[in-house]
Amino acid sequence: MSDSRTTIPIQPAAAGTEAEVGLYEIRKKIYPRAVSGRFATWSWAMVFATQIIFYGLPWLSWNDRQAVLFDIAARKFYIFGIVFWPQDVIYLAFLLIIAALSLFLFTAMAGRLWCGYACPQTVYTQIFLWVERKIEGDRNARIILDRQPLSAAKLGKKTAKHGAWMAISLWTGVTFVGYFTPFRPLLAAIPGGLGGWEIFWILFYGLATYGNAGYMREQVCKYMCPYARFQSVMFDKDTLVITYDAGRGEPRGARSRKSAARTKGLGDCVDCQICVQVCPTGIDIRHGLQYECIGCAACIDGCNQVMDRMGYPQGLIRYTTENALAQGYDNATMWKRVFRARTLVYIGLLATVVVAVGVSLYVRDTLKVDVIRDRGTLVRETAAGKIENVYQLQIMNTDESPRRFTISVEGVSGIEVVGVEQPIAIDGESLRLVPVRLQAPTEAGKPGANRIEFVIETLGGAKRGWREKSTFLFPR
Amino acid sequence: MSDFTSEFWNWWIIVGTVASIGYCAWLLIVSSRIKMKGAPAPGKQADTTGHTWDGDLAEYNNPLPRWWMWLFWITIVYAVVYLVFYPGLGRAPGVLGWTSANAAAKESAAVDAKTKPLYDKYLAMDLKQVAADPQARAMGERLFLNNCAQCHGSDAGGSRGFPSLRDNDWLWGGAPETIRESIANGRIGVMPAMGPTLGEDGTKSVIAYVRSLSGLAHDSLRGQLGKPLFEQNCAACHGVDGKGNQAVGAPNLTDAIWLYGSSEATIAEGINKGRHLGLDENHLPMPSHKASLGDGKVQLLAAYVWGLSNSK
Numbered sequence: 001m002s003d004s005r006t007t008i009p010i011q012p013a014a015a016g017t018e019a020e021v022g023l024y025e026i027r028k029k030i031y032p033r034a035v036s037g038r039f040a041t042w043s044w045a046m047v048f049a050t051q052i053i054f055y056g057l058p059w060l061s062w063n064d065r066q067a068v069l070f071d072i073a074a075r076k077f078y079i080f081g082i083v084f085w086p087q088d089v090i091y092l093a094f095l096l097i098i099a100a101l102s103l104f105l106f107t108a109m110a111g112r113l114w115c116g117y118a119c120p121q122t123v124y125t126q127i128f129l130w131v132e133r134k135i136e137g138d139r140n141a142r143i144i145l146d147r148q149p150l151s152a153a154k155l156g157k158k159t160a161k162h163g164a165w166m167a168i169s170l171w172t173g174v175t176f177v178g179y180f181t182p183f184r185p186l187l188a189a190i191p192g193g194l195g196g197w198e199i200f201w202i203l204f205y206g207l208a209t210y211g212n213a214g215y216m217r218e219q220v221c222k223y224m225c226p227y228a229r230f231q232s233v234m235f236d237k238d239t240l241v242i243t244y245d246a247g248r249g250e251p252r253g254a255r256s257r258k259s260a261a262r263t264k265g266l267g268d269c270v271d272c273q274i275c276v277q278v279c280p281t282g283i284d285i286r287h288g289l290q291y292e293c294i295g296c297a298a299c300i301d302g303c304n305q306v307m308d309r310m311g312y313p314q315g316l317i318r319y320t321t322e323n324a325l326a327q328g329y330d331n332a333t334m335w336k337r338v339f340r341a342r343t344l345v346y347i348g349l350l351a352t353v354v355v356a357v358g359v360s361l362y363v364r365d366t367l368k369v370d371v372i373r374d375r376g377t378l379v380r381e382t383a384a385g386k387i388e389n390v391y392q393l394q395i396m397n398t399d400e401s402p403r404r405f406t407i408s409v410e411g412v413s414g415i416e417v418v419g420v421e422q423p424i425a426i427d428g429e430s431l432r433l434v435p436v437r438l439q440a441p442t443e444a445g446k447p448g449a450n451r452i453e454f455v456i457e458t459l460g461g462a463k464r465g466w467r468e469k470s471t472f473l474f475p476r
Numbered sequence: 477m478s479d480f481t482s483e484f485w486n487w488w489i490i491v492g493t494v495a496s497i498g499y500c501a502w503l504l505i506v507s508s509r510i511k512m513k514g515a516p517a518p519g520k521q522a523d524t525t526g527h528t529w530d531g532d533l534a535e536y537n538n539p540l541p542r543w544w545m546w547l548f549w550i551t552i553v554y555a556v557v558y559l560v561f562y563p564g565l566g567r568a569p570g571v572l573g574w575t576s577a578n579a580a581a582k583e584s585a586a587v588d589a590k591t592k593p594l595y596d597k598y599l600a601m602d603l604k605q606v607a608a609d610p611q612a613r614a615m616g617e618r619l620f621l622n623n624c625a626q627c628h629g630s631d632a633g634g635s636r637g638f639p640s641l642r643d644n645d646w647l648w649g650g651a652p653e654t655i656r657e658s659i660a661n662g663r664i665g666v667m668p669a670m671g672p673t674l675g676e677d678g679t680k681s682v683i684a685y686v687r688s689l690s691g692l693a694h695d696s697l698r699g700q701l702g703k704p705l706f707e708q709n710c711a712a713c714h715g716v717d718g719k720g721n722q723a724v725g726a727p728n729l730t731d732a733i734w735l736y737g738s739s740e741a742t743i744a745e746g747i748n749k750g751r752h753l754g755l756d757e758n759h760l761p762m763p764s765h766k767a768s769l770g771d772g773k774v775q776l777l778a779a780y781v782w783g784l785s786n787s788k
Contacts, residue, residue, distance in 0.1 A: 020511045025539035223541055376627055377635035383732070392621060392630045419631055433621045435630035 029146070030218060030282040032129060033139040033274070037301025046117040047126055055171075058178035063400065070180050076429065082361065083429065085398050087368055094357045101353065103234075105346035109338055110240040110319065112231060112295035121220050122294060124172075124213035125280065128165055135161045139277060165214050166206075173206030218281040221294050228291045235289075237322040238337040242297055244275075244286045244317050245325065252286075257310060268312050275299035275317060285317055366399035369456050371470045379473040386439040389472050395424065395456060396431040403428075404459040407436060411452035412472055415440040423459050438472060447476040486566035493565060497555050504548055512537055588770070595772025598779075603652035606779035607786070616780025619773055623765070624781075632784050636736055637758030644785045645733045649722040656778035660771075662764035664753065665725035670709055671748035678705050683743045689718045689730045692738060 060067035062080050069078045077084040084091065106113045115122060136142045136157050148154055177198055178186055186198065194202075212220055221228055235241065249269030269286070276284045278298040283290050285299045303317040324334040374390040382388050397403050404423040409415055419437040426432050438452070449471040457465035480486050512525070524534040562570040569575075598606050606612045621630060627638040634640035639647055647665060648658050674682055685702030687694040707716055713726035720728035727735060736742050736751070736758070753759055765774055 021537065021539060022512075023507050023510050023537065023539055024542040024545045026542050219541060219543070223544065374625070374630050376625075376638065377629045377633065380633065380635070388633070390629050390631050390633060392625070433618060433630075435617075435621065435625070435632075437631045437633070 027219065028282070030280065031139045031142050031277075032280045032298070033277040033302070034133055035278040035298045035301045035305075037304055039297035040301050043117055043126065043296065047123050050118060050120075050123055051127075055175050058175060058183035066182055066184075068179065069182065072180060082364075083366075083398055083400060085368075085396070087396075091357065091361070094353065098350065098353055098357070101346060101350045105343060105350055107231060107234040108236070108239060108343050108346060110295075111235065111242070112227070112293070115221065115225075115227065116295035116297060119294075121212060121217075121225070122280075122296065124209055125217050127168065128213040129280075131164045131168070132161055135164065162214075165210055169206040169210035169213075170202065172209045173202040173204070176205040177201050218292070218294075221281060222292055228294075231291075236342070237326075238340055240319045240321055240338055241289055242285060242293065242295055242300060242317065243289070243320050243322075243325060244269075245315070245320070246286070247325070249286070249316050268307070268310075268316050270306060270310060272306055274302040274306055278302040365466060366397065367403075367405070367456065367458060367466050368396040368398060369454065369466045369468045370394040371454055371468045373470060379475050381442075381475070382439065385442060387442055387444075387472075387474055388437055388439050391436045391438065391454075391470065393434045393436050393454065393456070393468075394431060395426060395434060397426040397428060400428045402426065406457050406459060407434070408455045408457075409438055409452055410455060412440050412445045412450050414444050415452065415472065440472065440474075442474075445472065445474045447474050449473055480567060490566040490568075493559070497552060500548070501552055504545060504552075508545060591772070595770070595775070599772055599775050603656065603775070603779050603782060606775065607652070607783035609779075612776055612779060613783060616776045616783075619769075619777050620780055623769065623773075624777070627760070632781070637760070639735055640733070641781050642784050643733060645728065645731055646722065647720075647725045647727055647735075650782070650785070652778060652782040654722075655782050656774060658762060659777050659781070660764065660766040660774045663725060663762040665751070666753075667713070667726075667746065667751040669748060669750035673709060674705060674747065678702075679744060679747050682706050682710065682747060683740055686718070686729055686743055687738070687740070690732050690738070 057068045058066065062078075065078060067078070067080050071078065075086050103114065132142065136145055145154060145157065174186070174190070175183075180201075181198060186194075189198075216224075249267045251265065251267055252269035252271040253264075253266045254271055255264065255266060275286065276282070278301070279285070280296060280298065281292045281294060283292045285293065297319070300317050300319070304314040307314050307316055321329075321334055321337065323329065323337060329337070370393070372392040372394065374392070377390055380388040380390070393407065395405060397405075402425060404425045406423050407417055407420060409417055415438055417436060418439050420434060424432065424434055436454075450473070452470055452472045454468045454470060455465045456468070524536055527535050559565050559568075560570065561572045562574055564570065598609075598612055601609075620628075620632065624632070628634050628641055629638075632641040634642075639645075644650060646654075648654060648663055670682075671679060681698045681702035682705050683702070684694040684696075684698035685700075685706050688696070688699040706714075706718070710718075713724055714720055714729055715726075718729040720726045727733075732738075734742075736746060749755060751759060753761055765777075769777070
């Protein structure tokens with residue numbers, strides 16, 4: 001690790017107590033103090049952005065149906081104008097590739113941005129903390145309230161808080177289920193007309209929200225989420241992380257606002273503990289980078305307020321890189337190194353995949369065809385002396401409106417499609433198996449397999465036809 | 477029915493399962509009672525768990541959150557409840573009496589109940605009416621492609637040993653009800669080996685006569701010799717005029733439709749070895765579909781197949 005960090009030994013939180021502890025740790029409840037500032041504003045902006053999308057999407061309509069609906073029973077995913085079929089599962093792979101590359105990129109650039117600003121665990125904890133603060137007061141008031149014996153006032157506050165939490169959780173559960181079963185009919189069916197599984201998932205997702213955001217909070221990040229544990233392999237010395245500038249802050253100590261701290265040999269840290277009190281995971285950022293840190297930047301906002309009050313420059317705790325701190329880079333150099341080869345490669349890869357998926361979705365045909373040769377009869381000779389092969393064409397119209405198709409074939413001279421009533425009408429979002437006979441003159445091809453291509457065209461369709469390779473057999 | 481071959485394995489699993497669950501519970505109780513020195517005073521060495529590997533590799537106490545321990549207890553409770561209700565402890569069936577076969581039967585019964593009204597509608601109709609119904613025809617086509625096309629071909633054109641269902645030539649009869657009977661109960665046609673009875677010379681004569689019936693090239697002298705042999709040995713099934721007998725599935729030999737082929741060698745093969753089950757992969761029975769598909773699907777299939785040669 002770097003020089004700057006090794007100057008501050010990592011101390012366990014309860015250093016020196018010599019207390020007896022078991023193999024199972026009793027959790028100490030954390031009471032994060034309210035904080036405001038630049039990053040808190042960003043964080044709230046992200047709460048609103050993500051939740052407007054989450055709570056809002058199921059309300060939208062598109063072509064007389066729900067705009068975003070994952071119809072698992074019918075195995076069709078509707079996302080605005082696009083209908084995904086199980087055959088489109090490749091796009092899920094691309095989605096995961098994009099998600100992974102984004103994670104690499106953001107983590108390499110600025111650490112746990114996802115955890116700090118966008119992760120549902122953080123977002124819902126923030127919403128629940130806001131409710132808690134509105135009802136029970138800020139950190140100190142909550143600590144005092146929890147120590148008090150039960151009283152009517154305490155009972156009232158706790159009831160109000162849990163009531164509000166449950167309301168949010170249930171609405172979250174209903175909204176979640178609204179992505180999988182049509183939302184408006186679902187709302188209309190509450191409560192009597194709900195199916196068993198709908199009730200189960202509303203309660204399950206609601207309970208998960210209530211438990212995770214109300215009780216588990218930082219425990220999820222510390223013990224359940226694997227990301228904290230493997231983030232270290234994605235960090236390097238040019239990654240922006242929330243860092244306490246020990247060189248500037250130490251030796252820490254309390255002082256009066258008037259005293260000239262430097263003449264007393266003190267650093268800028270006034271040891272006010274604000275950074276510890278605002279931390280939602282209860283750590284002391286001054287111990288250096290820790291796996292518990294979710295990168296929410298609450299300590300930066302908290303410390304900056306204190307620095308302002310003391311008349312010191314901001315940024316005793318700030319986003320900086322290990323190299324910048326150790327080498328004393330200025331801002332421009334630091335940012336230049338943040339956009340290093342590694343992050344540029346990630347950006348390039350991400351841009352390539354996103355563009356490729358976009359193009360692929362744009363040109364994607366809503367017609368899918370599979371040709372299956374009959375295995376029972378390889379080749380037949382007709383009464384008219386022609387050679388006949390039989391196929392099944394599985395034609396899927398993944399479009400939402402019915403279409404008509406024509407089938408033709410190329411590759412052998414004189415080959416023709418017989419026994420099919422053309423054009424073939426197929427309803428929207430359905431598939432049809434069409435038995436097809438191909439006939440060709442006896443001497444039109446070589447004995448054995450001849451390459452042919454089926455051409456399936458949409459009647460009146462602007463898009464190019466679907467071509468599917470197959471073989472036509474002549475007797476040996 | 478139990479999968480165990482001896483009582484030993486029954487008890488082996490019971491003892492192993494109960495002992496594992498008990499051991500897990502014991503481990504949780506013991507480990508939750510252990511206390512050790514936590515964070516040390518500055519300058520002092522922290523306590524380790526006392527486990528040592530490779531001589532000097534020790535382990536600090538990094539306590540697990542206590543709620544995690546309750547998750548372990550929940551799994552133990554879950555295991556006990558599961559073993560009470562579901563099969564798992566040796567051959568004990570569990571109080572719910574659940575089996576995978578029961579569950580599958582229940583699910584398929586639920587689907588049958590759902591589709592019954594649709595099939596009932598068609599079962600109540602005359603087969604020719606069903607054949608004229610476009611929805612029934614679409615369903616019949618799907619059923620045919622899934623259940624029949626493997627042998628009869630996707631276009632129902634048949635192949636060697638498997639009759640074409642598109643032409644109006646029928647081994648067992650082409651009335652809609654007869655077709656339904658064929659699909660429901662299956663058909664097995666048998667032609668006995670006639671080679672030993674006819675002898676080599678007699679076989680050649682009969683072949684010439686049979687080919688003459690449908691106007692194929694033949695030795696006319698042998699054909700005349702074959703006529704009495706045919707009437708003596710073959711007419712019982714194929715009829716004196718060679719037009720076959722749908723009661724026993726004997727094919728009409730006077731049309732140009734041949735199940736196995738019309739060459740002299742192929743006819744000779746048929747006469748010498750006969751045509752019956754077990755000869756090769758081209759000699760298979762038409763299986764019964766009543767049990768596997770049910771009356772409703774058989775009805776739709778019969779109408780579809782009849783419609784193939786009677787649609788216009």
